[in-house]
Amino acid sequence: MQITVAHASVRFGRRIVLHDFSAVFPTHRVTALTGPSGSGKSTLLSAMSGFTRLDSGRIAVGPGLDEPDPSLVAWVPQGSNALGARSARENVMMGALSRGVALSEAARLADEQLRILGLGERADTAAMLLSGGELQRVGFARALVSRRPIIFADEPSASLDEQNTKLLATVLHDLASVTTIVVATHDPLLVGAAQHQVSLRGRGG
Ligand SMILES: Nc1ncnc2c1ncn2[C@@H]1O[C@H](COP(=O)(O)OP(=O)(O)OP(=O)(O)O)[C@@H](O)[C@H]1O
Numbered sequence: 001m002q003i004t005v006a007h008a009s010v011r012f013g014r015r016i017v018l019h020d021f022s023a024v025f026p027t028h029r030v031t032a033l034t035g036p037s038g039s040g041k042s043t044l045l046s047a048m049s050g051f052t053r054l055d056s057g058r059i060a061v062g063p064g065l066d067e068p069d070p071s072l073v074a075w076v077p078q079g080s081n082a083l084g085a086r087s088a089r090e091n092v093m094m095g096a097l098s099r100g101v102a103l104s105e106a107a108r109l110a111d112e113q114l115r116i117l118g119l120g121e122r123a124d125t126a127a128m129l130l131s132g133g134e135l136q137r138v139g140f141a142r143a144l145v146s147r148r149p150i151i152f153a154d155e156p157s158a159s160l161d162e163q164n165t166k167l168l169a170t171v172l173h174d175l176a177s178v179t180t181i182v183v184a185t186h187d188p189l190l191v192g193a194a195q196h197q198v199s200l201r202g203r204g205g
Contacts, residue, residue, distance in 0.1 A: 001061055003025040006059075006060070009057055031195075048073075088124070092142045096110065151180070169190055
């Protein structure tokens with residue numbers, strides 16, 4: 001689902017975070033959303049998911065050029081919000097269960113997605129025993145089985161070392177054609193893995 005941002009402005013009190021900012025986030029691509037700290041990356045993701053209101057401009061989603069809708073978006077958490085005592089499979093299943101899939105089908109989808117992301121052997125392992133990189137992939141797997149048309153990941157490499165960031169870059173590259181993915185990141189490895197880049201300049205977009 002393509003997201004088109006046209007002349008978007010957001011201010012918090014007197015602080016202008018986005019000013020007359022326009023960009024396209026193409027469908028079925030990984031887009032790296034880059035820009036200095038405080039340039040408004042998280043604010044833009046929030047606006048594109050319908051949580052933050054624009055002061056002016058417009059965001060249009062999908063072929064119908066609809067308003068942003070939070071139900072279209074799966075968020076990959078920064079670090080992890082996995083339930084530690086639950087297995088990787090159970091954590092991923094939650095993404096499928098959230099759209100009303102039956103328990104057995106959710107387990108099948110979770111196993112399939114874990115396998116695709118190289119975690120087939122870890123499906124039964126409690127999340128608290130997984131590494132940072134594995135947990136990050138669990139987060140992506142859960143977002144993917146939710147089958148929402150848009151995935152947003154805000155600084156997904158923040159808590160990862162270089163080796164796990166490389167893994168994540170590989171995962172992102174392989175996910176490219178599945179859905180529309182936007183990754184807010186400073187990380188050159190993740191920027192390199194994306195097929196498209198949108199940059200915020202800072203001090204007002
Ligand atoms: N709800 C809010 N109320 C007031 N100010 C806000 C709010 N949300 C964000 N800001 C401010 O807007 C600016 C942009 O923040 P944002 O988190 O979007 O930037 P970012 O590019 O994601 O930064 P980082 O890379 O450091 O995460 C910051 O100065 C921040 O303090």
